[in-house]
Amino acid sequence: MTLHPQARALIEQLHPSGPPDLSTVDVDRAAARGAALAQADRVPIEHVADLDADGVRVRLYRPRPAAPVALYVHGGGWMFHDLETHDAFCRYLADATGWALLAVDFRRAPEHPYPAPLDDVQTAARWLRSHGAEHDVDAAWLPGIGDSSGANLLAGLTVREPSALDFQVLMYPPTDRRWRLDPAADTAALTGAEMDWFWEHYAPGSLGDSPDVSVLRTPDLSQVPPTLVVTAEHDPLAAQGRAYATALAEAGVEVVGFETMGQVHSFWRQPLTMDASRALVPMVGALLDSHRARHR
Template sequence: MLYPQARTEVADADVDAGAGVRDLAAERLADREAALAETIRIDVAHVADLDADGVHVRLYRPEEDTPVLLYVHGGGWVFHDLDTHDAFCRYLANATGWSLLAVGYRLAPEHPYPAPLDDVATALTWLRAHGDELEVDTTLVAGIGDSSGANLIAGLCVRDPGALAYQVLVYPVLDALADTESRRTESVAENGFVAADIDWYWDQYVPSAQVRAEPEVSPLRAVDVSGLPPALVITAEHDLLRDEGEAYAARLADAGVSTVAWRALGMTHGFWRRPWEFDASRSAVRLVAGTLRDLAASLRD
């Protein structure tokens, strides 16, 4: 059953429904304008747009010398940017006390795989090289992403298991070839996210069917996940991506990777970055904040 907030609000903040012929430039502009019209925008001590070796990034630093979250936004690899996620990144930086480096990676279909993943890797390398001048603590860098952004974080960890100290995957898309119960039954009319949409997004990101089973594209298909960083996997009950996220959490745990899986009951895809609307989003952010606090403490001990 859908939670009342999910029934009364347009829960999907990460995907734009409908496949076929589309005016991507107009849709992207509409997304950005809607986000910039949001009246909720929390002050952060330091916010700066920067160039990370050719990748547009935005640093949110609540205070100096904090650990860093590498934040990768969702949008099906096709939509959204630093502005659409700005209000939430401000909220998350203040809630966790960590600095955030949000990555404005190149978008598909103009820039298909591996360009978005390469941009995330480039941003991380740049961050580690410039931590001192950015006044952040790069001895502890965790990754966090939602939807397709979670795919890029997971893909980065598969490409380089030592890249991050921790990975937070929020309703991740993890298998281009998924055939799960949630894919078949959780196409939710209320938020317009149906199975045909995710198929369309995959077509834009990875046009070559032969590449889609590659582990850094579909991390759930990785042969060995035992060396990957510990993980927090957040899913939504009424999300067609639910089962692949939870299957990935189970695989990590079975391989001995410290993993927590948390399902938001009654929620649909997209609830995560609307804490001013969804109780479940605020709870998820508190869970992330507590997890990061424990991570930092464990590394200090």
């Protein structure tokens, strides 16, 4: 399928420049944060609070008292984005689904490569299990939602500690450091060269072969919790996302693979301009509601 017109409009706004420049990482981070903070029309949420999860900075979005809660892990190549860049989307997601979110401000590469980001996500998940009730959210059945590198961190967490989450939603996840990416799938939203660069700064050298990094290479995936894997048709990561869903199914895991046709990497957190995002958000909420009801 050709690019959806909305996806085409998105990539036309982007300026492909190749892999990032290490010397400008701080400047690029600040620019993205500044642009996010300048956004208007943030959805009002009943309660938003910055908290400390055993040393990890997190932000709680609670749309109503006693709401069920999900862990949210943002993307950005393990190097970019933070609580502010994803604030507007987390507000939208919490409001649209009725689910509270605990967004994780994990340490980022290259200053803090693997395993530091994954350690922080693990710490935040454990903290939420133990302290959710103190913040008037229900973490008895705990899912995780992650986009891109954040999805990789969630997948890595459930390989490392399968009981950490009861369900995971993986949006266009990178799952294999050694996967040969198809240049024909490159767009301004993400290229294979950029992805290789991000991998090498998150998990350099042989660290990229660790099972909780290259989750697709994990010998036994049978203990991974039920999973939704969402891929975008025009994304260099789509093939390995589909392969991970297949591997989970072959291991006996309850898994749904869902491909968004005509879409590119990063569409998920663009609900104001992407019909696919606006359609997918309530679907994710309904799926979480259904699985939670089965386990109450």
